[in-house]
Amino acid sequence: MTDQDEWSVNANEALNISFVQAGQDSPATLSTFHPKFTYPIFGEEECIFGYQGLKVNLRFAAHDLVPNVSVSYDKKFTAVNDTKALDVEGTLREWMPEASFQTSAEFESQIQQGKSARDWKPPGELLESYSSRDRNFEIWSAELIDPAVQQLVDRIQILISLFIEGGTPIPLDDQDWVLGRWRVFFVYEKLASIPSPQTSPYSLVGYSTSYRFITHQSSLIASKPRNPQFFALPPTTPFSLSTLPSRARISQFLILPSHQSHSHGTHLYNCLTRTFLASPNTTEITVEDPNEAFDDLRDYCDFARLSKNGTFAQIRFPPTSSPASLDPKIFQKKKGVRVPTSKLLDLPLLESLRQENKLASRQFYRLVEMYLLSQLPLSVRQSGTSRITRKARSADEADRKWYYWRLLVKQRIYKKNRDVLIQLERLERVEKVEDAVGEQAGDYERLLRRMEEKKRGRESDEQGNGERVDAVAGANGDGGGRSRRERGKRKVLDDEEEELEGTPEPKRPKEGAAAG
Numbered sequence: 001m002t003d004q005d006e007w008s009v010n011a012n013e014a015l016n017i018s019f020v021q022a023g024q025d026s027p028a029t030l031s032t033f034h035p036k037f038t039y040p041i042f043g044e045e046e047c048i049f050g051y052q053g054l055k056v057n058l059r060f061a062a063h064d065l066v067p068n069v070s071v072s073y074d075k076k077f078t079a080v081n082d083t084k085a086l087d088v089e090g091t092l093r094e095w096m097p098e099a100s101f102q103t104s105a106e107f108e109s110q111i112q113q114g115k116s117a118r119d120w121k122p123p124g125e126l127l128e129s130y131s132s133r134d135r136n137f138e139i140w141s142a143e144l145i146d147p148a149v150q151q152l153v154d155r156i157q158i159l160i161s162l163f164i165e166g167g168t169p170i171p172l173d174d175q176d177w178v179l180g181r182w183r184v185f186f187v188y189e190k191l192a193s194i195p196s197p198q199t200s201p202y203s204l205v206g207y208s209t210s211y212r213f214i215t216h217q218s219s220l221i222a223s224k225p226r227n228p229q230f231f232a233l234p235p236t237t238p239f240s241l242s243t244l245p246s247r248a249r250i251s252q253f254l255i256l257p258s259h260q261s262h263s264h265g266t267h268l269y270n271c272l273t274r275t276f277l278a279s280p281n282t283t284e285i286t287v288e289d290p291n292e293a294f295d296d297l298r299d300y301c302d303f304a305r306l307s308k309n310g311t312f313a314q315i316r317f318p319p320t321s322s323p324a325s326l327d328p329k330i331f332q333k334k335k336g337v338r339v340p341t342s343k344l345l346d347l348p349l350l351e352s353l354r355q356e357n358k359l360a361s362r363q364f365y366r367l368v369e370m371y372l373l374s375q376l377p378l379s380v381r382q383s384g385t386s387r388i389t390r391k392a393r394s395a396d397e398a399d400r401k402w403y404y405w406r407l408l409v410k411q412r413i414y415k416k417n418r419d420v421l422i423q424l425e426r427l428e429r430v431e432k433v434e435d436a437v438g439e440q441a442g443d444y445e446r447l448l449r450r451m452e453e454k455k456r457g458r459e460s461d462e463q464g465n466g467e468r469v470d471a472v473a474g475a476n477g478d479g480g481g482r483s484r485r486e487r488g489k490r491k492v493l494d495d496e497e498e499e500l501e502g503t504p505e506p507k508r509p510k511e512g513a514a515a516g
Contacts, residue, residue: 007077007085009054011038011046016055017159019062019256020111022198027111030062030203031258035162041095042086050077050085056092057104058158061111063120063188063200065155067100068107095158095169117200122186123148128271129190132262136190137205139271144170144182144209153184156207160252165291167252170209181212185275187255187268205264206255208272212246215283247284248276253294269301277358286360299447300454302359303367311353312371317344317401341411344404365412370444372405381445384438409437 018032038046048054053074060067069092077085089101102110111117124142131137142149150172160167170182187205194201250272255265276282287298306312345368354364373381380402388394388403413436414421421429 004049007050007052009048009051011042011048012036014048014051014054014056015058015162017058017060017162019060019204019258021062021200021203022112022114022117022196024196027108028195031256033257035159037165038162040161040168041091048086048088051075051088054088056088059107060156060204061117061200062203063117065152065204066107066110067096067155067158068102068104069096069100070104095161097154100155112198114198117198118194120200120202122188122202123152124184124186127185127275128267130267132264132267136192137264137267138188138190139185139268140188141183141185141275143180144172144184145176145180149184150179152186153209156204157252159254159256163254163257164252166289170252183210183212184208185210185268185272187264189259204256205259206253206268208253208268209251210272210276211249211251211288212244212282213249215245215247243281245281245283247286248279248282250285250287265297266301269297270305273301273305282358283355284360285358286363296447296450298363299367299370300451302363303370303447303451306357306367306371309357311357314349314353315345315368315371316375317372317404341404341408344408369405369409369412369440370447372401372408373441373444374448376402376405381441406437406441409440410434413437413440 012034015035015038016032017035019030020027021030022028042048051073055072057070057072058067059070069089071088077083079085093101122138122140123146124140126138127141128139129136130139144150144153153170154172157169160169172179185208187207188202189205191199191201191203250269253265253268255268273285276285287294290298350365350368354361357364359367377398380398383402385406388399388406394400394403410433413433417436421432424432
């Protein structure tokens with residue numbers, strides 16, 4: 001029997017992805033890298049059977065993303081009954097445009113001798129330009145209904161499945177009124193000088209997609225007419241979906257591996273955010289199934305924005321946080337006394353600020369928790385629960401605020417997981433919530449440390465003495481590596497179970513799987 005391992009090849013290692021442009025004499029390779037995973041294409045084992053020395057080269061023209069697939073190998077397994085080598089090219093045809101399978105010579109001739117490359121520009125509108133490390137970059141955007149945008153997405157979106165966990169391609173054969181709800185943002189490097197007259201100055205850095213969900217305004221629902229008017233979908237009279245109130249959802253977000261850790265993810269995310277904030281019809285900005293690395297990028301950008309625009313300056317615990325001013329019964333030392341958490345923060349103000357910044361509820365209140373934590377002395381935060389044995393009755397104001405902060409986080413965690421927690425015994429429930437609060441505090445501390453490192457790195461970079469550090473990822477998966485989360489757990493077994501009072505946490509709109 002044939003040894004299967006002898007004829008099995010690791011698909012991640014066999015597949016090489018590269019971006020090329022016209023050179024002086026032959027196409028020049030700008031970058032080469034392997035996929036993060038290939039299971040969507042080649043199966044869960046990520047193995048290709050039937051070859052030795054297999055190489056699958058997936059090349060893209062750096063500007064207009066014309067793709068080319070070439071397959072080579074040293075030996076191919078001779079079929080025995082139903083056991084035969086995988087048809088690699090046939091498998092990839094399900095994922096790539098038909099034009100991808102021209103010969104390598106034809107592809108290279110097209111790259112090297114193309115006469116339109118030098119005048120080529122990304123489709124849509126130029127939103128922003130920026131410089132990094134003495135190189136120039138541009139961010140362009142257009143709706144997916146634009147045929148030129150569809151062509152670019154069709155050529156490149158196989159990378160979504162190769163770098164974003166659970167990422168799937170966008171179906172481009174949908175109706176126009178559906179495609180019109182998609183918007184694509186491209187990041188391109190623009191070269192200051194080109195090696196040949198046939199070279200385009202543009203080279204792809206990354207891209208992101210967003211989708212508009214039409215929202216129902218509560219004011220309109222409240223004033224619903226007695227005789228509702230019905231209309232057809234799709235509408236018989238053309239109109240722009242951008243004129244309707246909508247929730248913008250960032251669906252796919254990818255920076256090519258060769259451009260990661262250079263702040264391009266930060267520039268792209270901030271550009272998306274500014275675009276949605278400037279849109280009078282966008283009511284909220286959400287993200288579809290973000291992974292941990294993208295969460296970090298999002299937290300950093302949103303935290304910096306809310307710090308800069310004055311949002312955080314309006315949020316604080318009461319000046320003294322006096323327990324007597326909250327509820328005199330706290331001093332009675334009785335079990336079951338409610339701590340009025342609704343009085344700790346100005347909830348109507350928070351909701352107003354959330355809507356002003358167009359942030360989803362969960363994201364906004366996490367940022368508020370992180371900000372309030374950052375305002376406490378580091379010595380208090382590092383003390384765990386040792387300084388809050390007297391809880392709200394503590395004489396030190398910083399200790400009281402530390403206790404109140406933990407109480408607010410407990411409340412959010414309990415409400416989010418209430419259906420599971422109420423099934424546990426009281427002591428186990430208290431321990432689970434305490435563990436979760438400790439993990440959350442530890443994760444916030446990790447993010448705050450990283451933000452400080454980014455700040456120092458940015459200041460150093462502006463002085464020409466260092467590099468910016470940037471975590472870049474897929475919105476619904478992983479596009480950039482980062483170390484596993486460092487989470488510090490702090491346990492405390494209370495002698496009484498806290499009874500929490502406050503307004504229910506606003507529900508976050510449900511976010512689905514990867515688009516498509």
